[in-house]
Amino acid sequence: RSREMAKLTQLIDNEVFQAYATYATIVLLKMMLMSLITAYFRMTRKAFANPEDTASFGKGESAKKYLRIDPDVERVRRGHLNDLENVVPFFGIGLLYALSGPDLYTALLHFRIFAGARITHTFAYLIPLPQPSRGLSWAVGYAVTISMAYKVLKTALYL
Amino acid sequence: RSREMAKLTQLIDNEVFQAYATYATIVLLKMMLMSLITAYFRMTRKAFANPEDTASFGKGESAKKYLRIDPDVERVRRGHLNDLENVVPFFGIGLLYALSGPDLYTALLHFRIFAGARITHTFAYLIPLPQPSRGLSWAVGYAVTISMAYKVLKTALYL
């Protein structure tokens, strides 16, 4: 077993893989933060999606009025879904990219720009900043993922 | 090739990685189950999202009335989206965690609690159980993922 562990440790000891692990974890944690922000807005705006969530506000009509759609909650939820749509491809393609033997400098460049773009995107969505802030930050993250996909397919293409 | 295969097999022969593979597959299958439950409710409640899905009920107005939003269908869909929002970070961070060399006992503890929490969350959402059942099961899964992320960053941080 200790020899197998050694092999595993070699993966996580690789600098490119460490950089991938770091930035993938950061953007996944950032995505998870959206759940907390949604919960915060649901509670401060008193806008819930499930009858059982409003039970503590009383019974009948007095609770029912909190089953409603709030624009601030919906904004965070759109930001969360946009994260899912973009962080999932980054995680998947990024993992394969990290295993495709890029040089450390290029890999770090990809990971850092993606993480920066997604953090900017979140601020642009939640504040919100005037367009094209959100559109541009989305496009930068998208382009980084496409660039990594190109490297994966160039290295590993097997149809 | 057989030597390469041997290397791969070493990954899947590692007990921590086997445990990860088992629990990751279980929670992904559980998430997939939500699609079947949605389909079941759409058909029994006759509530569809696409005109082409109601074509078998006849033409014109008689079919159009089945293009509607049903609270039971929406409840399953919210549970499904919540799975995506939480199972994706578990899968991603959990994979990196499994490669960061945790001891088997600690890793199993994380994986088992997460899987138990998400299965509880699904029952709490679909029955539905009174709060804070759903909130607590969500929080437990969330905390497990944060704990794994901490271990990944402690082991692999490379900014």
Add this chain to the structure above:
Amino acid sequence: RSREMAKLTQLIDNEVFQAYATYATIVLLKMMLMSLITAYFRMTRKAFANPEDTASFGKGESAKKYLRIDPDVERVRRGHLNDLENVVPFFGIGLLYALSGPDLYTALLHFRIFAGARITHTFAYLIPLPQPSRGLSWAVGYAVTISMAYKVLKTALYL
């Protein structure tokens, strides 16, 4: 470091893993394409979700009318969400499957059928084709993922 790199390269040099990397990248790119199609429909149908996205159409009521729900945009968004619900399990279970030592022919069969099914699903959703085109293509992708999950659990089960 070069010895570690060699280990990593062995993973990406494995033919099953190369096939996985190729098809996983293809279906993730296909999923990413849904973002561009959504943006295209939002712009041509002039149907936006955020006030800041309509600012270029003027101020006040003249811009507000573009904050609306359009059936074509919603169709693409449903297709995108369906991709997330199905491509995420394929990516996760497929990765573990690729590491579980399947033979190359069987693995390629799984990956090719899944990719074909999801591409068909997208056309069936967007054109749209009459049912059961979309339902069947969804079911084929689902069945492929279940089949891979079975192999993973048979190889790696560690509860």
